[in-house]
Amino acid sequence: MAFLSFLFRRLGLSLFVFVGVLILTFIVSRVIPSNPAALYAGARPRPEQVQEIEKKLGLDKPLSEQFRVYVGDLLVGNLGESYHSRRSINTDLRLFLPATLELVIAAVLIALVLGIPTGVLAGAYPRSPFDYATRFAAVAGVSAPSFWLALIAQFIFFSQLGWLPLGGRVSRDATLFYPIAAQTGFYLIDAAVSGNWKAWLDALHHLILPALVLSAYPVGITIRMTQASMLEVLSETYITAARAAGLSRGVILFKLALKNAIMPALTVVGLSFAYSITGAFLVETIFSWPGVGKYVTEAVLNVDFPVIIAVTLVVTLVYILVNLLIDLMQALLDPRVRLV
Amino acid sequence: MTLLKVENLHVQFTTPFGIVRALRGIDFELDKGDIMGLVGETGCGKSVTGRSIMRLLDENAEVTEGRIIFNKTDLLRLSEREMHAIRGDRIAMIFQDPATALNPLFTIGGQINDVLRAHSPAPAAQRRKATLELLASVGLPDPAQMMDVYPHQLSGGQQQRAMIALSLAAEPEVIIADEPTTALDVTIQAQILDLLRTLQRERAISVILITHDLGIVAETCQKVAVLYAGRVVEQGAVAAIFAGPQHPYSRGLLAALPRPGSRGTDLKVIPGNVPSGLERIDGCAFAPRCEFVMERCHRLQPPLFSLAAEHQAACLLHEDRVHG
Numbered sequence A: 001m002a003f004l005s006f007l008f009r010r011l012g013l014s015l016f017v018f019v020g021v022l023i024l025t026f027i028v029s030r031v032i033p034s035n036p037a038a039l040y041a042g043a044r045p046r047p048e049q050v051q052e053i054e055k056k057l058g059l060d061k062p063l064s065e066q067f068r069v070y071v072g073d074l075l076v077g078n079l080g081e082s083y084h085s086r087r088s089i090n091t092d093l094r095l096f097l098p099a100t101l102e103l104v105i106a107a108v109l110i111a112l113v114l115g116i117p118t119g120v121l122a123g124a125y126p127r128s129p130f131d132y133a134t135r136f137a138a139v140a141g142v143s144a145p146s147f148w149l150a151l152i153a154q155f156i157f158f159s160q161l162g163w164l165p166l167g168g169r170v171s172r173d174a175t176l177f178y179p180i181a182a183q184t185g186f187y188l189i190d191a192a193v194s195g196n197w198k199a200w201l202d203a204l205h206h207l208i209l210p211a212l213v214l215s216a217y218p219v220g221i222t223i224r225m226t227q228a229s230m231l232e233v234l235s236e237t238y239i240t241a242a243r244a245a246g247l248s249r250g251v252i253l254f255k256l257a258l259k260n261a262i263m264p265a266l267t268v269v270g271l272s273f274a275y276s277i278t279g280a281f282l283v284e285t286i287f288s289w290p291g292v293g294k295y296v297t298e299a300v301l302n303v304d305f306p307v308i309i310a311v312t313l314v315v316t317l318v319y320i321l322v323n324l325l326i327d328l329m330q331a332l333l334d335p336r337v338r339l340v
Numbered sequence B: 001m002t003l004l005k006v007e008n009l010h011v012q013f014t015t016p017f018g019i020v021r022a023l024r025g026i027d028f029e030l031d032k033g034d035i036m037g038l039v040g041e042t043g044c045g046k047s048v049t050g051r052s053i054m055r056l057l058d059e060n061a062e063v064t065e066g067r068i069i070f071n072k073t074d075l076l077r078l079s080e081r082e083m084h085a086i087r088g089d090r091i092a093m094i095f096q097d098p099a100t101a102l103n104p105l106f107t108i109g110g111q112i113n114d115v116l117r118a119h120s121p122a123p124a125a126q127r128r129k130a131t132l133e134l135l136a137s138v139g140l141p142d143p144a145q146m147m148d149v150y151p152h153q154l155s156g157g158q159q160q161r162a163m164i165a166l167s168l169a170a171e172p173e174v175i176i177a178d179e180p181t182t183a184l185d186v187t188i189q190a191q192i193l194d195l196l197r198t199l200q201r202e203r204a205i206s207v208i209l210i211t212h213d214l215g216i217v218a219e220t221c222q223k224v225a226v227l228y229a230g231r232v233v234e235q236g237a238v239a240a241i242f243a244g245p246q247h248p249y250s251r252g253l254l255a256a257l258p259r260p261g262s263r264g265t266d267l268k269v270i271p272g273n274v275p276s277g278l279e280r281i282d283g284c285a286f287a288p289r290c291e292f293v294m295e296r297c298h299r300l301q302p303p304l305f306s307l308a309a310e311h312q313a314a315c316l317l318h319e320d321r322v323h324g
């Protein structure tokens, strides 16, 4: 019961934040561009042209009416049309968003699977060679520029070893001979659902390098966060009590201590997930990955407001969902949180 | 019969300020089925003694001398693996603040279940039954409900009862209780001490009761060892020591006890400070505060002199009586 009311309060808060961002993006989109219609019309438009476009975009109506239309469109899921390419943003995002999400989710999973056990052991054996080695690796992972890592990874695994492809989501062969029937847009899921295992393997091959490169930062930060909070938790009396009760080291570290120590790591991984939706554009560019990062970067260069705003809203939504998820996880892990 | 014997135990800590000599030769014996008090002011080495027995000292600690004989084996010579088999199973521990000694993120039932699972291969249903019995045996109301409760939902007294249930899970022979009532209200204190006495009687468990409160010793213990600056200065039967303390320090402590009928102004507190573990002490550690101090007290470290069958004191005033 306490949990349900906690859930509803958090949902209410999220809604509040989303409405706030909605209003803000509207204001920004109508105030900053001195003349949106001129932007839409392209280079050196005639005045009649601009007027016509203003009418078409509804810019001649009062602001309140414009806001109503803007929210109404969003409510039915219509994100509008790119000023630049005149394509529907919905269609574009249906293509780019799953690609990015697949990449970023893979990177985050790598971060959790690799970073948490490593951090636990580093925290359990402070000042050991393992601790020092992981500290070094973590700092390297956090501070190495992603484009540099990407180029090195391509050099080793593509040029030298020839184990993994250079870029793209699938190979030409896959597209031609065993294409993936798009449903969710997540190739690994779509291929698996249709039993297209050849394409599944091909998609996995393409995913490995960019996901690994993108995971360097979250892996590093997960290790550091987990290590630091383990160190703190392991000095608590309840850990001494668990040792005095004869519990095994494995149970103490990976059950009793980890449950107390995991939240900071989950929080930063969640935030780096949301950040990577747009922040992965360098990696996406180098690996020719058709993702949101690339898409929005182009939109920014073209001052393509509808696209920028649509992506902003999507990223906001992702941030809100991730925060909600983090809060829920915290409430599930810690019974005391449900009370606040 | 002696169950646990601590002999000449020396423990020191390496700190940024130098070496802290926390224990400088602790000697005492715990008889089977007894509750034995370890009493002394804060910082005299009670907790370090308890943790030395469990071999759970902090990383900067080192046992430099001594033996801890339990059932004819020296615990200090066991491998970590052998010692692991003793913890919880044969010697268990409870702590000063049950709110921090219980894991906040696991239910009481879950925490006890973990201990049961670590020590026996019994199936889950049997463990559940055992947990319910344990919770009932420490006097917690509604054990079935207690199973799914988190520590923060309990009162301090209930938390300590749960902690005691947890320590009993693997049926240990010895329980080391490190100030188990210090964090609790006075009335709750009495109930927890009652519980310890009941367990000792009914389960023949031997208890080392660490406390800084002589009143608790008088009510609860059969024997007592008085610690001062990392050494035992007097030990023996509680009745004998309370009737006639033979070490000036214990005499001072007893005089400082509020007695029925005494007014606040009658309380005598021993003047001076406890020496820090950083200082080198050659003679009697109590010499700077002792009203009977003699010249040789500064040179000779007094050993425990036997004064009666169950009474020893480490004071040079008794040197002649013993040897003469």
Ligand SMILES: Nc1ncnc2c1ncn2[C@@H]1O[C@H](COP(=O)(O)OP(=O)(O)O)[C@@H](O)[C@H]1O
Binding pocket: B013, B014, B015, B020, B022, B040, B041, B042, B043, B044, B045, B046, B047, B048, B049, B058, B060, B277
């Ligand atoms: N980890 C540690 N590092 C340095 N000194 C310690 C450590 N633990 C205990 N000590 C010292 O050992 C002495 C005895 O401490 P303790 O056994 O906790 O006293 P108490 O009798 O109050 O339980 C104190 O002087 C304390 O400062």
Ligand code: SF4
Binding pocket: B247, B248, B249, B284, B285, B286, B287, B288, B290, B291, B292, B293, B294, B297, B302, B314, B315, B316, B317
């Ligand atoms: S040995 Fe000396 S200084 Fe120490 S307690 Fe006895 S009389 Fe006092």
Ligand SMILES: [Mg+2]
Binding pocket: B046, B047, B048, B178, B179
């Ligand atoms: Mg203590």
